[in-house]
Amino acid sequence: MLKLLPWRPSPPKTQPIFNTSRLFSHSLRRHDDGDDDPPFSPISKPQQPTKKKNNKKKKDPEPSPSPKKAPTxxxxxxxxxxxxxxxxxxxxxxxxxxxxxxxxxxxxxxxxxxxxxxxxxxxxxxxxxxxxxxxxxxxxxxxxxxxxxxxxxxxxxxxxxxxxxxxxxxxxxxxxxxxxxxxxxxxxxxxxxxxxxxxxxxxxxxxxxxxxxxxxxxxxxxxxxxxxxxxxxxxxxxxxxxxxxxxxxxxxxxPKLVKNVADGLTFEETKELRNRGLNSHPLMILTRNGNYVNVVERVREAFKTEEVVRLDCKHVGTTDCKRIGVKLRDLVPCVPILFKDEQIILWRGKTDNDKTDED
Incomplete structure (x- = not known):
């Protein structure tokens, strides 16, 4: 038979005790070695002696005289x-x-x-x-x-x-x-x-x-x-x-280019010619900055059979319309009687046949 031994409690585990004197001496010995660099600390700049302020205002230097340009x-x-x-x-x-x-x-x-x-x-x-x-x-x-x-x-x-x-x-x-x-x-x-x-x-x-x-x-x-x-x-x-x-x-x-009443006509006759010109088929359609070399000859030929001629200048511009009318007045010659909605209405004027009929 087994013999039972009496139970005894195990002793408590003790933590290792550090020797503080040894740790302190080790730290001192570490700093004494030359292997480790000391902590960095910036060196302060030496202070420069401050200058005493002078309360007297300095005069601005006189500007140098600029060279005068010779008159052109x-x-x-x-x-x-x-x-x-x-x-x-x-x-x-x-x-x-x-x-x-x-x-x-x-x-x-x-x-x-x-x-x-x-x-x-x-x-x-x-x-x-x-x-x-x-x-x-x-x-x-x-x-x-x-x-x-x-x-x-x-x-x-x-x-x-x-x-x-x-x-x-x-x-x-x-x-x-x-x-x-x-x-x-x-x-x-x-x-x-x-x-x-x-x-x-x-x-x-x-x-x-x-x-x-x-x-x-x-x-x-x-x-x-x-x-x-x-x-x-x-x-x-x-x-x-x-x-x-x-x-x-x-x-x-x-001076004004177009008169209210054309020379040699009455007001009613001038109005009738304007309405007839606006309702007629355009002789030519002119473009902006185009080539107008043959316009004068075309107008002269048209006046052989027609009394009133219309030029469509819809895309030419109002200013150029008046310039064209002035040149045609002197070159054809003819009488501009209306500038409206960029349309030029030209009248051939009194011809020799019209004068004989009146007589």
Missing amino acids: KPLKSDLPFDFRYSYSETNPSVEPIGFRESPKFSPFGPGRLDRKWTGTAAPAQGEVDRVKVAEERRRILGEPLTEEEVSELVERYRHNDCARQINLGKEGVTHNMLDDIHNHWKRAEAVRIKCLGVPTLDMDNVCSHLEEKSGGKIIYRHINVLLIYGGRNYDPKNRPVIPLMMWKPYAPIY
Whole structure:
């Protein structure tokens, strides 16, 4: 048989006791070693001695005198004609009845031109020697071009992809366009000019102003495309002085274009012609900035059988409608009796047959 032993409780587990003196000595020994870096502490900058403030205000240094610009003298041009914004689209014989801006505001800028601006033009100073001007132009042009030379220039500059091209719009031959032509003549013998809009009604007028004002010569003309030649003896270094216009001047006020009662008719007859024109079939439909080379001939042919003609200018614009009416009045000739809803009504006027019938 097993012998039972008496039960005794097990002794409690004791936790290890740390020696604090040993831990303290270990920590001291760790800091004494040179392997570990001490903690970083930024070094404060030494304070600079402060300067005593001076209550006295310092005087600002005197500014150095700026160099004075020498006064620019006004440009003097020997061109023998009056300077205008547009040469081909203005009639010097028609005097304006008023101005929208004071004539003292010159588009050439204040003090930049020795000519006085009158509101429509800057007249040439002194008398112009036409004989001397013609001789100088003949000298620059030199001998006339041969047919082979003309054909070569035309083949070189007449195409649409020509780099030497100037577009002539509704303003016609303008003053600044003359400077553009001379700039092209620096590197090219001829300049291609493509004309569109109202000036194409009278291409003869455009060609005459281009030759007179630039001094060149038209060597090619096809419908609305021109080639202007500078001349054999043209020297870009001795080109004429052309002062540029800085802005477009306001158009002056001219007399009324359409009268309430047409000359030679009564009020009832004028009203009847206007109604007849508005209800008639349009002779032509004009587009904006189009080619109007054949408009004058078409109107003349129509007046052989018709008394009143209507032109549809729906997409042209009111301003261009009036310009077209003015040119047709002088070129056909005829009488504009109505501008309404961008429609131009033209009356052929009193003919010889009408006068004999009245007698």
